[in-house]
Amino acid sequence: MARKRFDDSSCSVARALNEVGDWWSLLIVLQAMYGTRRFVDFQQELGIARNILVDRLCRLVDNQVLRKVDVGEHGSRFEYRLTDKGRDLFPVVIALRQWGDRYNPCPDGPPLDLRDRRTGQPVRQLEVQDADGNPLTVRDVFVSEESLDDQQNPA
């Protein structure tokens, strides 16, 4: 009856989804990338229930996506900051954003555009590339046979 989990799945996508594959975790990470650090700010900016937020923050801390820092200043006591592991979700978030912008454009107003702080230029469209930098589609890739065997039963 327990919700299926994939901790020990041989599929790295399944293992990744096990950590950030629920409704809220990636949005929390996204907010953290925007600079949000405090409990109340996550709660208000995301509109998430407090008990769920507690649960998600703990899990993200357990999984070392965030770390909880004790800052003993005026009422505000803790901050949740991205770790390197959390920051490395950047491509995942960007890939989702670009896909969302392309296929579910915002009904009102233009899509949020990310720009390079240094040059002011927009961020390039993410693409899967071969060793020489040429774009690859799903059909252009294959999986080496021996690793594919392990892959057939993620659950």
Add this chain to the structure above:
Amino acid sequence: MARKRFDDSSCSVARALNEVGDWWSLLIVLQAMYGTRRFVDFQQELGIARNILVDRLCRLVDNQVLRKVDVGEHGSRFEYRLTDKGRDLFPVVIALRQWGDRYNPCPDGPPLDLRDRRTGQPVRQLEVQDADGNPLTVRDVFVSEESLDDQQNPA
């Protein structure tokens, strides 16, 4: 009381997660990328409950990530195939896979390695790049102020 949904959120990440942000959808898309097309095959390869699979396949079809094709051949009657929209989740899946491989390496055996069908070379590590192809981190980007305003309340 209803699970929160983000259909009309101004955040494209939230809208994307609304379509593929649950435990199963991305894994179904991944299986489809491996070539799986039939109901029973999804069911057996993923180990997903049948009623949940029905629900997810319908939602993915509704969202035009998959399309349901009637192939009237021996018992097997329908196929679920990726649309262009579905195939364009490739970077998302690859980003998740690379993140999973990096931070949660498979306990037994090497990570599944994807290779370019043409050259046999491994797929390059995904990265967010500026207009000139230089890598960008979270700290290197900013959001134009006007679009950021809409972004603050995804829920």
Add this chain to the structure above:
DNA sequence: CCATAAGGTTGCGTTACGAAACCATATTAA
């Protein structure tokens, strides 16, 4: 000494998920 804020915890009702059983249609096998 009271108000306010941060960061939770608890209780409760609703919804989603998972497992197994059941079902309808179509093909094959005897």
Add this chain to the structure above:
DNA sequence: TTAATATGGTTTCGTAACGCAACCTTATGG
């Protein structure tokens, strides 16, 4: 012609997760 089997579901039911609101505890501020 009947039985077995496969596909693609639907139904039932128990458990787990979610959402909301109320409450609690430990600061700080006035």
